[in-house]
Amino acid sequence: MASSKETSVAQTQEGKGPIIVSVYKEPLDSPGLVPAHFKRTLLSSLPFLEILQRLAYRLQPGYNLDKVLALIALYKAGTPVYEYLRDAFLDFCTSCITIPEHDPVFKEILAWMSSEVMSKTSTTKALIMTGGISGNASDHDNYYLGKMAQQRGQVVHTTSDEVQCMPPIGRRIFWVGFRPFLFRRSGPSIDQTHKSSHQPTGIVILTLGWSLQPLQDFMKICHDLKLANKNGTTTIFFPISSKVAGTYGTHGRWQSVTKAVRRLDTIEIDDIVKADLVKDAEYFYSQEAQNFYADCGIPYRYGYLFHGPPGTGKTSFSAALAGHLNCDLYMINLAAGDVSDGKLLRLFLSLPRKCVVVIEDIDSTGIGREQDAVPVPTSLEGAAATTTERRRSNVTLSGLLNAIDGNASQEGRLLIMTSNNPEALDEALIRPGRVDKEVYFGNVSPSVAIGMFLRLVGRAAIAKGNFTTDQITPMAMEFSAKLPADTFTPAQVQNFLQMCRGDPNKAIAEVDDWAAKTAAKSTSAFSSRVNDKKSPRKISTKKEPTAVELAPHTELVSKSLTDEAELSVDVDVEPEATVGDM
Numbered sequence: 001m002a003s004s005k006e007t008s009v010a011q012t013q014e015g016k017g018p019i020i021v022s023v024y025k026e027p028l029d030s031p032g033l034v035p036a037h038f039k040r041t042l043l044s045s046l047p048f049l050e051i052l053q054r055l056a057y058r059l060q061p062g063y064n065l066d067k068v069l070a071l072i073a074l075y076k077a078g079t080p081v082y083e084y085l086r087d088a089f090l091d092f093c094t095s096c097i098t099i100p101e102h103d104p105v106f107k108e109i110l111a112w113m114s115s116e117v118m119s120k121t122s123t124t125k126a127l128i129m130t131g132g133i134s135g136n137a138s139d140h141d142n143y144y145l146g147k148m149a150q151q152r153g154q155v156v157h158t159t160s161d162e163v164q165c166m167p168p169i170g171r172r173i174f175w176v177g178f179r180p181f182l183f184r185r186s187g188p189s190i191d192q193t194h195k196s197s198h199q200p201t202g203i204v205i206l207t208l209g210w211s212l213q214p215l216q217d218f219m220k221i222c223h224d225l226k227l228a229n230k231n232g233t234t235t236i237f238f239p240i241s242s243k244v245a246g247t248y249g250t251h252g253r254w255q256s257v258t259k260a261v262r263r264l265d266t267i268e269i270d271d272i273v274k275a276d277l278v279k280d281a282e283y284f285y286s287q288e289a290q291n292f293y294a295d296c297g298i299p300y301r302y303g304y305l306f307h308g309p310p311g312t313g314k315t316s317f318s319a320a321l322a323g324h325l326n327c328d329l330y331m332i333n334l335a336a337g338d339v340s341d342g343k344l345l346r347l348f349l350s351l352p353r354k355c356v357v358v359i360e361d362i363d364s365t366g367i368g369r370e371q372d373a374v375p376v377p378t379s380l381e382g383a384a385a386t387t388t389e390r391r392r393s394n395v396t397l398s399g400l401l402n403a404i405d406g407n408a409s410q411e412g413r414l415l416i417m418t419s420n421n422p423e424a425l426d427e428a429l430i431r432p433g434r435v436d437k438e439v440y441f442g443n444v445s446p447s448v449a450i451g452m453f454l455r456l457v458g459r460a461a462i463a464k465g466n467f468t469t470d471q472i473t474p475m476a477m478e479f480s481a482k483l484p485a486d487t488f489t490p491a492q493v494q495n496f497l498q499m500c501r502g503d504p505n506k507a508i509a510e511v512d513d514w515a516a517k518t519a520a521k522s523t524s525a526f527s528s529r530v531n532d533k534k535s536p537r538k539i540s541t542k543k544e545p546t547a548v549e550l551a552p553h554t555e556l557v558s559k560s561l562t563d564e565a566e567l568s569v570d571v572d573v574e575p576e577a578t579v580g581d582m
């Protein structure tokens with residue numbers, strides 16, 4: 001039935017008579033290609049159709065959109081059927097892998113997609129990320145960006161404000177050779193980014209067939225790309241903090257940042273010690289060593305204990321060694337207090353086969369003394385100290401030993417434990433097999449002082465053209481002679497030389513004064529720490545408590561210390577008065 005036209009008087013204009021308005025009215029129950037109720041649903045869900053229909057009628061009276069509506073209705077009705085058939089096809093005819101966001105492979109695949117798919121085929125959507133080589137950007141950021149730029153024939157810059165295109169949330173079909181793959185990335189969509197969304201983030205890759213082999217081959221391609229583009233960077237992994245893990249269910253998982261490789265020649269330690277350490281680590285990853293471990297049935301692991309005062313290069317050397325071995329670095333700080341036995345085990349279980357793992361400041365956690373009988377404190381000071389110390393780590397000695405070399409522990413990793421106070425460590429922790437080599441990192445020796453001067457001041461002065469190498473070398477020796485031997489840490493000397501901003505004369509002129517002031521400061525800091533140790537810790541009571549008032553606290557603390565349970569005492573110790581800070 002054709003549409004009807006109703007004519008009505010809409011309004012009357014003064015002296016001009018009524019304006020005739022023609023109103024389009026489509027009878028909803030008109031028989032046609034589309035049933036009336038479907039038409040009603042369509043028009044209410046797609047309001048623009050109503051406008052289109054009116055417009056078409058204006059231009060060509062008598063025209064109706066039945067055919068268009070029929071097509072749309074067909075599409076609407078067919079969509080669920082299509083989705084069902086598609087899902088059934090994908091279920092029965094494809095193999096698939098799911099990669100959660102926190103897995104290192106996630107970033108490798110994203111990087112490959114960005115480099116090989118997004119930059120080579122036309123794309124209308126991308127996830128833009130800003131980051132750089134030393135920023136907090138994820139590890140795919142720089143090598144992926146570099147790769148894309150190289151392919152476009154551009155010069156690669158790796159500044160921290162580089163903008164990069166990542167594959168967005170959604171699906172994408174791509175080909176590797178003659179095989180099609182479906183890439184599906186899930187996560188909060190663009191509309192959800194400002195709202196809190198708990199949608200799990202990850203990637204699903206599908207391909208035709210009933211074998212996982214093509215998918216494994218694809219992951220290898222992604223990994224090879226990462227290795228090929230790794231040049232000059234080290235990926236450093238940290239445990240995801242409990243707060244973030246709580247939200248996203250990634251408890252016991254790693255997150256990463258990418259840093260420029262710290263070169264071994266920027267770490268000033270005794271040359272013989274350095275060469276020995278490097279040779280050792282290189283041998284560990286050689287085929288010969290792998291065969292040896294396998295033939296002899298020895299677990300394929302190697303452990304170091306780096307000990308010495310804070311700021312002597314233990315962590316920096318570990319990072320440089322990982323960079324030299326082309327390995328990722330995994331850093332765990334047990335003293336941070338948010339790693340438990342269970343989380344530590346999960347972290348170790350998810351380590352790759354070849355990597356360097358560093359457990360920092362292992363003595364400051366107090367686990368070294370866990371096996372010793374806990375002394376009952378004779379004073380509130382002792383009780384509070386022990387309380388604070390034990391509270392700093394949620395990891396027990398047995399939990400740590402189980403993680404580093406339990407039956408389920410991954411092989412092929414190089415473990416480095418660092419300590420400022422190795423005497424405090426339990427024998428079990430440092431027995432051969434767990435710690436194969438102990439290395440002392442000490443204060444600045446005369447030869448180290450020369451190396452630091454040349455690196456931190458000499459290079460810049462030569463580069464500016466103010467000095468020649470022949471002039472700088474005797475100046476370095478003069479500086480070294482003025483600096484008291486084995487008195488300052490490399491971190492302190494580095495700080496002083498940085499302040500000289502590439503001026504060797506300034507460094508030589510000011511080193512005496514700086515050394516005297518720094519030594520005096522260290523002595524006064526040491527004596528105030530000793531005095532702090534002697535004086536009772538502050539109690540969170542308003543007035544200074546008397547001995548009688550203190551007694552119940554002391555008793556409570558002593559009682560709690562004999563329990564294995566988590567300590568909870570009424571003594572409120574000031575945050576700065578912790579054992580590790582002394």
Ligand SMILES: Nc1ncnc2c1ncn2[C@@H]1O[C@H](COP(=O)(O)OP(=O)(O)OP(=O)(O)O)[C@@H](O)[C@H]1O
Nearest residue numbers: 266267268269309310311312313314315316490491
């Ligand atoms: N031997 C060294 N050679 C070159 N730089 C050094 C050396 N030792 C320390 N530094 C510099 O001092 C700073 C601190 O070093 P690092 O964190 O490696 O010390 P650490 O021994 O691990 O300290 P801590 O025991 O407190 O963890 C870094 O910036 C590093 O560059």
